[in-house]
Amino acid sequence: MRHALAAGRRGVAIGTELPRFGTRPVLVLDTDGAPVQLPIHACWSPDHYAAAALEQLATRLGTFAEQVVRPEAEAI
Secondary structure (H helix, E strand, O other), X not given: OHHHXXXXXXXXXXXXXOOHHHOOOOOOEOXXXXXXXXXXXXXXXXXXXXXXXXXXXXXXXXXXXXHHHHHHHHHO
């Protein structure tokens, strides 16, 4: 729903499905014109049965954000 609202220029959405509903990343600037950076944190119990897989997922999401999302936002 949030993606559809954003695609219809009726709202803002944050998500991982970039091409769905025609959405795209947007570079947000602060009042000085510098890009706003939003830290993303992932956490889980170190005793979780899938701790290693969760760590790999978090690392891959960070890489995706740096290599795909940020360049697309900066290109607009």
